[in-house]
Amino acid sequence: MILAATTNESLAKMSDLLIYSSMAVYTLAFFAHIAEWVLGSRSKVGRTAAALTQQASTPSVTVQVKQGGTTSVLDKPKIVTRSAAGTRDVPDGPGAAGGTVQGDLYGRIAVSLTVLAFAVEAAGVVSRALAVQRAPWGNMYEFSTTFSTVAVGTYLAFLLAKKNVRWIGLPLVTTVLLDLGLATTWLKTPSDQLVPALDSYWLWIHVSTAIFCGAVFYLAAVATALYLFRDSYENKLASGGTPSAFARSVLERLPSAASLDKFSYRVNAAVFPLWTFTIIAGAIWAGDAWGRYWGWDAKEVWSFITWVGYAAYLHARATAGWKGRKAAYIALIAFGCFLFNYYGVNIFVTSKHSYAGVE
Amino acid sequence: MSKTDTTETERSRDEAAGAQLSTAPQEETAIGGPVLGVVGWIRWFWRQLTSMRVALILLFLLSLGAVPGSLIPQTSADELKVQAFKEAHETLTPVYEKLQFFDVYSSVWFSAIYILLFVSLIGCIVPRTWQFVGQLRSRPPGAPRRLDRLPAYTTWRTEAEPEQVREAALAVLKGRRFRAHTAGDAIAAEKGYLREAGNLLFHVALIVILVAFAWGQLFKSEGGKLIVEGDGFSNTLTQYDDFKSGSQFGLDELEPFGFTLDSFHGTYETKGPQRGTPRTFEAAVRYSEGGGTEKKAVIRVNEPLKVGGSKVYLIAHGYAPVVTVKDGRGKTVFHGAVPLLPIDNNITSTGAIKVMDGYRDKNGKKDQLGFQAFFVPTFAGAGQGTMFSQFPALVSPAMALTAYYGSLGVDSGLPQNVYQLDKSNLKQFTDESGNKLAKRLAPGQSMTLPDGAGSITFEKDIKEWASFQISQQPGNGLALAGAIAAIAGLTGSLFIQRRRVWVRAVRGEDGVTVVEMAGLGRSESAKLPEELGDLAVTLAAQTPPSAPAPEPAEEPAEDPAPSEEADK
Numbered sequence: 031m032i033l034a035a036t037t038n039e040s041l042a043k044m045s046d047l048l049i050y051s052s053m054a055v056y057t058l059a060f061f062a063h064i065a066e067w068v069l070g071s072r073s074k075v076g077r078t079a080a081a082l083t084q085q086a087s088t089p090s091v092t093v094q095v096k097q098g099g100t101t102s103v104l105d106k107p108k109i110v111t112r113s114a115a116g117t118r119d120v121p122d123g124p125g126a127a128g129g130t131v132q133g134d135l136y137g138r139i140a141v142s143l144t145v146l147a148f149a150v151e152a153a154g155v156v157s158r159a160l161a162v163q164r165a166p167w168g169n170m171y172e173f174s175t176t177f178s179t180v181a182v183g184t185y186l187a188f189l190l191a192k193k194n195v196r197w198i199g200l201p202l203v204t205t206v207l208l209d210l211g212l213a214t215t216w217l218k219t220p221s222d223q224l225v226p227a228l229d230s231y232w233l234w235i236h237v238s239t240a241i242f243c244g245a246v247f248y249l250a251a252v253a254t255a256l257y258l259f260r261d262s263y264e265n266k267l268a269s270g271g272t273p274s275a276f277a278r279s280v281l282e283r284l285p286s287a288a289s290l291d292k293f294s295y296r297v298n299a300a301v302f303p304l305w306t307f308t309i310i311a312g313a314i315w316a317g318d319a320w321g322r323y324w325g326w327d328a329k330e331v332w333s334f335i336t337w338v339g340y341a342a343y344l345h346a347r348a349t350a351g352w353k354g355r356k357a358a359y360i361a362l363i364a365f366g367c368f369l370f371n372y373y374g375v376n377i378f379v380t381s382k383h384s385y386a387g388v389e
Numbered sequence: 390m391s392k393t394d395t396t397e398t399e400r401s402r403d404e405a406a407g408a409q410l411s412t413a414p415q416e417e418t419a420i421g422g423p424v425l426g427v428v429g430w431i432r433w434f435w436r437q438l439t440s441m442r443v444a445l446i447l448l449f450l451l452s453l454g455a456v457p458g459s460l461i462p463q464t465s466a467d468e469l470k471v472q473a474f475k476e477a478h479e480t481l482t483p484v485y486e487k488l489q490f491f492d493v494y495s496s497v498w499f500s501a502i503y504i505l506l507f508v509s510l511i512g513c514i515v516p517r518t519w520q521f522v523g524q525l526r527s528r529p530p531g532a533p534r535r536l537d538r539l540p541a542y543t544t545w546r547t548e549a550e551p552e553q554v555r556e557a558a559l560a561v562l563k564g565r566r567f568r569a570h571t572a573g574d575a576i577a578a579e580k581g582y583l584r585e586a587g588n589l590l591f592h593v594a595l596i597v598i599l600v601a602f603a604w605g606q607l608f609k610s611e612g613g614k615l616i617v618e619g620d621g622f623s624n625t626l627t628q629y630d631d632f633k634s635g636s637q638f639g640l641d642e643l644e645p646f647g648f649t650l651d652s653f654h655g656t657y658e659t660k661g662p663q664r665g666t667p668r669t670f671e672a673a674v675r676y677s678e679g680g681g682t683e684k685k686a687v688i689r690v691n692e693p694l695k696v697g698g699s700k701v702y703l704i705a706h707g708y709a710p711v712v713t714v715k716d717g718r719g720k721t722v723f724h725g726a727v728p729l730l731p732i733d734n735n736i737t738s739t740g741a742i743k744v745m746d747g748y749r750d751k752n753g754k755k756d757q758l759g760f761q762a763f764f765v766p767t768f769a770g771a772g773q774g775t776m777f778s779q780f781p782a783l784v785s786p787a788m789a790l791t792a793y794y795g796s797l798g799v800d801s802g803l804p805q806n807v808y809q810l811d812k813s814n815l816k817q818f819t820d821e822s823g824n825k826l827a828k829r830l831a832p833g834q835s836m837t838l839p840d841g842a843g844s845i846t847f848e849k850d851i852k853e854w855a856s857f858q859i860s861q862q863p864g865n866g867l868a869l870a871g872a873i874a875a876i877a878g879l880t881g882s883l884f885i886q887r888r889r890v891w892v893r894a895v896r897g898e899d900g901v902t903v904v905e906m907a908g909l910g911r912s913e914s915a916k917l918p919e920e921l922g923d924l925a926v927t928l929a930a931q932t933p934p935s936a937p938a939p940e941p942a943e944e945p946a947e948d949p950a951p952s953e954e955a956d957k
């Protein structure tokens with residue numbers, strides 16, 4: 031890392047401009063998503079209700095033999111899947127567009143705008159890195175901009191992999207705007223070099239994985255929160271109640287509770303080893319910088335709490351009586367700890383990790 | 390009656406097929422107490438402690454218990470802050486002290502939580518390991534009677550003989566690294582044992598990390614030393630400014646080495662809003678091990694010097710102006726660098742210069758001198774109204790001095806702060822007009838004490854000092870090994886699916902062979918049907934297909950695979 035490098039003013043200005051531009055595009059994406067939800071509302075609803083009330087009378091899934099006629103050309107055999115006993119067989123909702131052409135059009139526009147905003151924001155982060163000639167993770171402004179870039183990037187990667195995740199679009203874009211709003215006002219820090227303690231290749235390793243984990247944990251947390259709503263909705267339907275019009279319109283269009291739950295579990299479980307690695311990398315760095323790898327500093331404590339929180343979540347899912355909603359609450363608490371570690375500890379608690387750049 | 394019988398056996402067979410896909414302890418649903426005396430109670434307690442539910446609760450308590458330590462100042466981290474907190478909160482302090490809130494991480498209750506958790510962990514791992522070894526030594530369970538009830542299922546008809554199909558299936562499954570065997574009319578196969586192995590490895594690694602941490606705490610030593618440029622240090626107890634060690638540390642375990650600080654160099658941001666922010670700190674040293682040859686090294690903030698099992702960290706730095714004090718007869722009674730303590734980011738520093746012996750006033754009477762020093766590396770300029778430094782580097786240094794005489798109080802036996810003057814037995818010099826004597830000096834300038842009491846010179850040569858932490862902590866390597874094992878185990882545990890596949894081939898009523906395949910995993914996964922499909926294609930390609938079976942009478946469900954869609 032070149033320490034004597036002077037901040038490149040024009041690059042830094044360009045980075046700021048790019049970040050502001052990405053906010054403008056995200057705002058457009060936000061409105062496009064809103065249009066998708068509003069125009070998609072007059073859709074065929076009641077899929078869930080139909081599935082739940084029909085279920086009892088549906089015959090158990092029939093065996094299906096699949097073969098390409100009488101010729102010897104063999105198609106892929108048809109695999110019949112069944113849900114585990116005791117779970118509801120509910121189809122996923124049709125998505126925000128509600129199956130309407132117009133809603134779908136706006137949804138596609140929203141995704142395209144998100145792609146554009148992502149590209150602009152990523153360019154903003156990269157030019158910031160070039161301007162300061164180091165990893166762009168020296169203060170909270172830089173963490174926040176990278177954080178939302180990674181969250182949106184992961185979402186787009188899921189979309190690209192043809193996963194059913196467009197329902198995250200609206201909450202994600204909303205929070206990205208919030209995050210960037212905070213970053214560009216309250217957390218704004220002029221581009222600059224790092225204090226010596228941050229000048230280490232561990233910065234690249236430890237901070238990049240921490241930001242990545244946070245961004246992906248966030249996507250899982252959105253899914254978990256939506257799972258809780260959707261699950262109540264399905265419970266109400268299953269017990270013969272009538273959910274509110276809002277629930278019927280909005281929750282109906284989300285994936286089924288089981289799908290949301292599975293999504294958040296997969297994502298959390300996939301990120302957990304990386305989060306473990308992040309803490310260990312931090313400990314190794316602390317060992318080099320401060321002479322002890324673990325000293326119960328506030329930041330270390332809250333990383334540990336977050337880690338134990340997610341471990342508890344994974345355990346809960348393997349413990350009878352704790353699956354489902356209870357495990358979901360634990361996942362949300364664990365993510366809350368992550369957020370507190372980021373905002374709370376950086377700003378309100380004095381810690382050896384006080385690099386927030388916020389006075 | 391016979392109907393219930395078949396469903397009973399069916400169910401137990403189905404359960405057996407799915408059993409032992411993991412070694413997680415069985416949850417006991419009834420929470421009734423035991424009825425069997427003391428042994429029964431102990432058994433009951435042990436079963437509770439090693440259950441998943443209690444492990445979960447202990448994990449909760451552990452994270453909850455860690456919270457207060459991050460919000461309340463901790464003795465282990467910052468004693469001064471604890472002191473300040475105690476002074477500011479008179480009512481809370483006794484409560485906090487009772488609860489050991491100033492030493493959370495070594496408190497009785499926090500230790501109790503993690504010790505219970507680790508006892509539970511060991512109590513959980515040992516039986517699970519045995520169970521797992523048992524599973525590895527036995528064979529995958531036979532096929533349940535109704536394969537079509539399993540999460541993933543497929544079937545087709547073939548002209549091949551059932552035995553042929555089974556043989557082919559065995560070969561295909563073994564080729565895919567399944568553990569497979571023939572059980573009756575079906576092949577039973579299982580794969581993904583690494584999941585369980587990884588999980589056990591992870592939990593064992595947690596124990597290794599805890600042991601390494603505890604070992605490190607018991608045998609560590611840690612001391613601080615402030616060194617002025619040109620001075621040296623050798624690693625013996627008496628040389629330390631402060632020293633802490635674990636209860637099992639023996640002083641003879643201090644590594645025999647020494648080093649000299651040749652120079653300290655700091656650079657700072659010179660422009661922009663972050664002007665003055667430190668950029669680099671480098672301490673150039675020469676060190677030797679056990680009297681061996683000297684080697685050169687540079688210690689930086691993230692780059693400690695490693696000598697044997699010890700590490701030398703650069704912790705802080707400051708200035709040490711060189712001063713010369715002459716007594717009433719013109720004799721030099723003090724000459725040397727005086728380390729001063731920084732009080733702000735621009736290294737405005739304060740300290741004391743103490744002349745303890747050798748001083749005589751103009752009448753030849755013995756006395757002691759003390760100077761209060763206030764030093765700035767970058768002076769704002771005369772008339773700027775501030776004696777605070779404007780920049781951390783030596784741009785235009787200045788030092789303000791006030792002079793005292795009398796007893797420094799160093800003989801009182803009480804430990805003294807080297808950076809402060811104990812003024813209780815000191816008198817301040819006054820000038821001719823009776824004002825207290827104080828003067829701001831530029832390098833090279835002197836202050837003459839009144840009545841021929843001597844002089845003090847602020848030499849042009851200003852040194853820097855650096856303070857170092859020298860620590861020795863065993864167990865780091867073990868902790869690292871545990872950490873790596875933990876990640877490896879966790880990855881195996883979370884990314885590998887353990888699953889079973891059964892292939893049944895029987896002759897149908899019309900004499901054509903019917904092949905049925907089904908898969909079962911720990912959780913519903915999109916991969917399982919995919920893998921089953923893959924296997925089925927491979928197997929079907931080896932067993933010539935026959936005419937399709939008559940279409941089932943009932944319509945197939947419209948969307949039989951909701952979970953598959955959700956997985957995408």
Ligand code: HEM
Nearest residue numbers: 341344348411413414439440441444509510513595882883
């Ligand atoms: C030091 C505290 C502990 C931590 C941090 C911890 C962490 C974890 C994690 C992260 C997993 C997830 C891996 C997976 O889902 O496969 C897991 C699984 C598991 N843990 Fe622990 N654990 C701890 C203590 C315990 C204890 C005391 C028990 C015994 C009661 C236990 C039993 C299990 C079992 C059976 C699984 C496997 C669950 C499954 O197969 O899904 N753990 N643990």
